[in-house]
Amino acid sequence: MRYFFTLLFFLGLLQANDAVHTFAKSEDCKSCHTQIYDEFYGSMHANSTPQKDPIHNAIWAQHPKNLKQEQYACGKCHTPAADNLDKMMTNAQKAMPDAKNETHQAGISCAYCHRIKSIELHKEHNTNIMTTTEKNYFGTLKEGIESPYHGIVSEGNEHMKNGNVCIGCHSHRMNKHGLNVCSTNIDNEMDGANCVSCHMPKIDGSVSALNDTKVHAFHGFAGAHFHSEMLTKHVDISLLRNIGNFIINIDNRTSHALLLHPLRLGVLKVSVKRGEKTTQLKDEIFVRVLGKDSKPAMPWIADTTLKDTMIQANEKRSVQYDFKLQQGDKVDVVLGWFLVNPKALQSLNLENESVATKFHEFKKESFTF
Ligand code: HEC
Ligand code: HEC
Ligand code: HEC
Ligand code: HEC
Ligand code: HEC
Missing domain, CATH: 2.60.40.10 (Immunoglobulins)
Incomplete structure (x- = not known):
């Protein structure tokens, strides 16, 4: 029974990660979203890889899947924009995080986060379902707003505001012994505050260089390392x-x-x-x-x-x-x-x-x- 359950999960995982997507580089956003880019660049989301985060690297260095150079399943959350994420996630494919591959080093990139369409809930850990249209981003600004560089999806975007966009990676992580090693309360709201309102508060500075707005959502992701x-x-x-x-x-x-x-x-x-x-x-x-x-x-x-x-x-x-x-x-x-x-x-x-x-x-x- 347990085997059956695990197998089901495994299949579920594969299915949810079968498609490899191509994401615009975060550097492409810099010219217009300068301040947001600078904040992001210094955040743990931009530095979530073994090459950039010495703490992640230290744990990964001792992981059996690394010692045997088999699989980097961490990529699902730590290098989700990888151009071979499917292989990374598959046992014995030997697709390891590569310092020279830009898509591996992009971290949780701008385009990745802004293309999360919905979240699939799983017992082990959740899965982000991505849009297939490349330059079309979910946002929360007022409807009808336009960008000369990309499309903006303002329908079905509630998850960007209520924090569900974060729980694909942050809600929980169960190991194979059924122990939840890292858990954020999935009930992500408290007194009207949620992941986004607490960790991405509105601060001074324009959303883009093209239109002058007073405030934008902080993209440095205040947390245990920074801010x-x-x-x-x-x-x-x-x-x-x-x-x-x-x-x-x-x-x-x-x-x-x-x-x-x-x-x-x-x-x-x-x-x-x-x-x-x-x-x-x-x-x-x-x-x-x-x-x-x-x-x-x-x-x-x-x-x-x-x-x-x-x-x-x-x-x-x-x-x-x-x-x-x-x-x-x-x-x-x-x-x-x-x-x-x-x-x-x-x-x-x-x-x-x-x-x-x-x-x-x-x-x-x-x-x-
Ligand atoms: C389901 C998503 C997910 C997977 C899979 C995952 N992580 Fe993480 N990891 C996270 C999140 C989210 C954080 C941030 C948690 C926090 O700061 O409390 C994190 C943080 C970490 C940290 C702390 C880093 C620091 O700088 O303090 C380490 C170490 C780490 N992960 C190692 C790994 C390793 C090694 C793997 C693969 C064997 C892995 N993680 C797989 C989501 C994941
Ligand atoms: C040529 C300039 C330009 C570039 C490059 C650009 N954007 Fe934008 N973007 C805009 C403009 C203009 C808006 C509308 C908001 C405003 O008035 O500033 C916008 C809005 C957005 C929004 C908000 C949508 C909403 O409703 O909340 C998101 C998300 C976004 N951009 C993501 C990105 C990402 C990700 C990149 C890089 C891959 C990027 N943008 C590159 C000009 C640009
Ligand atoms: C694709 C997976 C993914 C998504 C989606 C995601 N995160 Fe993270 N987040 C991570 C990982 C992985 C880390 C740990 C990186 C590390 O320490 O190496 C992290 C770290 C953090 C940290 C710790 C920062 C610090 O300074 O210690 C905060 C806060 C955070 N995320 C908030 C959010 C919020 C808020 C959202 C939703 C808007 C979100 N995350 C969405 C994967 C994700
Ligand atoms: C971890 C997920 C995540 C990452 C990474 C991320 N964003 Fe966002 N972004 C959000 C969320 C959530 C909002 C909505 C904030 C709100 O409504 O308060 C947002 C809002 C925005 C907006 C609308 C402006 C605003 O102030 O609300 C723009 C533009 C934007 N992001 C661009 C970018 C760019 C450019 C990058 C990379 C440099 C980036 N984002 C990286 C989650 C992310
Ligand atoms: C009421 C405000 C509030 C809400 C809501 C909230 N957080 Fe936090 N978060 C905090 C505080 C306070 C800390 C501890 C101080 C710090 O780490 O800087 C923290 C810390 C964190 C950390 C770093 C923990 C570590 O051990 O590295 C992560 C990751 C994080 N929150 C993610 C989230 C996610 C994801 C959500 C939504 C599911 C969320 N938070 C909801 C206030 C909030």
Whole structure:
């Protein structure tokens, strides 16, 4: 039964990826959509490949399908504009990501995202269904708007606005042991906010060089690597002082867990300044550890979650510090993360990659008494 199920899935996967599409290069959009292009160029979507993302590369380096040079199934989400995506997705075709192939290095390109027509839901991971017309893009601007370079589809474009366009790749990823290794809440809305409104907020600057508009949707995709300052307003930090202790409350008003990828390690750092003296209190850690046989394991080996202290969607987490505050004390609170859990750095050969080793400050707050 299980075999039958897996086979069905496999067929489903092949079918959904049978067509290889040709996508316009993102550079082609630069002359008119200059600001959007510049934002995109620095984002993780433009840098999602093993050659451009050292963290992706480090995990991929240890993957059995890479060691045997068999298949790069990651391409479905990490290099979806590849000109041989079908082969990449097929076992034993040996179609590996190639530094010299432009379509492999395009990442989640402009034209790719703007040609997602609908999303097919699957148990393992979802699939994007693409349009077959090359230069015709889904958008959300007012109807009847035109471009001299490409067509604009303004019908059936709700998915661009409500965030469904993101869930083809972001909703979940199940490994072959049935463990969901990376999951964003598929119920992608919260208080009227969704993936697009939170991660692509409207900011100053024109949509294109041809018409002067005041704002455009931010295409730098604020997240754990870049521009997290744009998201701090969705997480509140407050302090409650008691007689013998105090409590830090973290209110995650987000529709998903604070950090999503299982490599991450969130940290709450708290210190108390009294006069000239600063006392550093114990760090509080937020993490989701995947494992097998009671030991941490790579996502393709893991069959269970060993530990999950990550702050969940819409959760208010309280952390108690047994420290008696006095008048004049100043409490400094920093919430942040390491993109790669420091315990995993060595085994991933990432000790010298600053992107993996650096502590990323997300939100700071100070309280004086
Ligand atoms: C179903 C889509 C999908 C597939 C298939 C997929 N990924 Fe990902 N991957 C994502 C998404 C979405 C993110 C961003 C998640 C986040 O930031 O929380 C991501 C992030 C990552 C990261 C973190 C990168 C960083 O810079 O922090 C690593 C590492 C990674 N993937 C490795 C892989 C490997 C290796 C494969 C193939 C064996 C793979 N992924 C297959 C969707 C996918
Ligand atoms: C010759 C100039 C030009 C080039 C090149 C160009 N565009 Fe546009 N595009 C426009 C204009 C003009 C509009 C209409 C919006 C406006 O008034 O600025 C537009 C609008 C759009 C929209 C918004 C549609 C909507 O309703 O929200 C999308 C999406 C889009 N372009 C994608 C792209 C992509 C992807 C590329 C590159 C593959 C590209 N464009 C290249 C001129 C251009
Ligand atoms: C074709 C698959 C795909 C689609 C569609 C997609 N993403 Fe991603 N996204 C990824 C992958 C893969 C990564 C991780 C890249 C890496 O770290 O190497 C990522 C990373 C991110 C990040 C993390 C950025 C950071 O700085 O850490 C955010 C935020 C994000 N995506 C938001 C979105 C939003 C919002 C949408 C919908 C508008 C979307 N994505 C659509 C595949 C996709
Ligand atoms: C991960 C998916 C994704 C990628 C990659 C992406 N876009 Fe978009 N784009 C969107 C979404 C979603 C919207 C709708 C935003 C909204 O309605 O707030 C949008 C909106 C637009 C608009 C309409 C203007 C606006 O401000 O709403 C233009 C033009 C556009 N994109 C061009 C581009 C170009 C050019 C690139 C590459 C440089 C690109 N997009 C890459 C998802 C993407
Ligand atoms: C209410 C606002 C909000 C909504 C809605 C929202 N996010 Fe987030 N997202 C956040 C915040 C806050 C963070 C954590 C701060 C950061 O990573 O910069 C975050 C982080 C992320 C990250 C990085 C996590 C990591 O571990 O690398 C990804 C990827 C992401 N969101 C994708 C999505 C997708 C896809 C959707 C829709 C299904 C979505 N988000 C909906 C606010 C939101």
